[in-house]
Amino acid sequence: MSEAFLRPKRYAEPEWLARVKLAACYRIFAQLGWAELIYNHISLRVPGPDAHFLINPFGLHYTEVTASNLVKVDVEGNIIGDSNWPINPAGFTFHGAIHATLPEMHCVMHVHTTPTMAVCCLKEGMSFTNFYAAQLWGQVAYHDFEGITVHREEGARILASAAGKQVLLLRNHGPVVIGKTLAQAFNLMWLVQRACEIQVASQGLGELQPISLAAKEGCVRDSLNFNPKFGYGEDSFAAMQRMIDRLDPGYRA
Numbered sequence: 001m002s003e004a005f006l007r008p009k010r011y012a013e014p015e016w017l018a019r020v021k022l023a024a025c026y027r028i029f030a031q032l033g034w035a036e037l038i039y040n041h042i043s044l045r046v047p048g049p050d051a052h053f054l055i056n057p058f059g060l061h062y063t064e065v066t067a068s069n070l071v072k073v074d075v076e077g078n079i080i081g082d083s084n085w086p087i088n089p090a091g092f093t094f095h096g097a098i099h100a101t102l103p104e105m106h107c108v109m110h111v112h113t114t115p116t117m118a119v120c121c122l123k124e125g126m127s128f129t130n131f132y133a134a135q136l137w138g139q140v141a142y143h144d145f146e147g148i149t150v151h152r153e154e155g156a157r158i159l160a161s162a163a164g165k166q167v168l169l170l171r172n173h174g175p176v177v178i179g180k181t182l183a184q185a186f187n188l189m190w191l192v193q194r195a196c197e198i199q200v201a202s203q204g205l206g207e208l209q210p211i212s213l214a215a216k217e218g219c220v221r222d223s224l225n226f227n228p229k230f231g232y233g234e235d236s237f238a239a240m241q242r243m244i245d246r247l248d249p250g251y252r253a
Contacts, residue, residue, distance in 0.1 A: 014047035019067035057085030075100035097155030115196035133195035137216035187233030
């Protein structure tokens with residue numbers, strides 16, 4: 001590996017590995033078309049005893065996020081260490097509440113992609129009538145729209161709306177995914193994105209073919225995304241990271 005990508009001495013190895021993985025995730029989102037100018041956010045807990053997490057610098061596009069410019073904050077939104085960039089207050093509102101309350105959940109993701117927002121705008125929400133959606137049966141919660149998420153008190157209400165589920169659709173807004181690991185969160189967001197893409201593509205064609213309750217329950221049981229035996233999606237995330245290493249390795253700086 002190039003000397004430019006060696007771990008800076010100011011970071012312990014566990015934190016640096018988390019930084020590299022999160023920076024890769026931002027580049028993967030950009031490659032998939034999931035970026036939203038300088039907005040939206042992915043946060044990841046920093047390994048160790050402190051309740052600190054990493055989030056993107058507010059003002060940078062996802063293709064500009066690197067391991068070293070990710071911002072470390074505590075659960076109150078205070079920046080830990082030095083940073084040339086602030087954080088987006090709309091990102092901290094619910095990310096901070098989730099990280100403070102659910103220490104076993106290490107990663108939170110939020111996007112505004114067209115198909116996911118379209119489904120969030122539907123009164124009935126997600127339709128569990130396709131292969132991807134079936135894997136999310138019973139795993140999806142909803143939170144009513146309150147406006148732009150810059151008011152910290154909404155964070156607690158968002159967390160209450162999630163009610164222990166790892167996929168939360170903010171009505172009229174977009175999805176939030178909560179993962180035990182970054183890889184699991186990414187794979188859940190992939191499921192949400194694909195489920196919404198298929199729903200948007202199919203719902204205008206005619207009556208949708210329902211999926212039986214038994215089949216939906218079987219899909220959740222057999223989905224690799226919820227099974228620790230398969231690493232909660234580590235293999236597929238690693239494949240995407242290898243793609244980014246070929247296309248855009250500068251995230252490791």
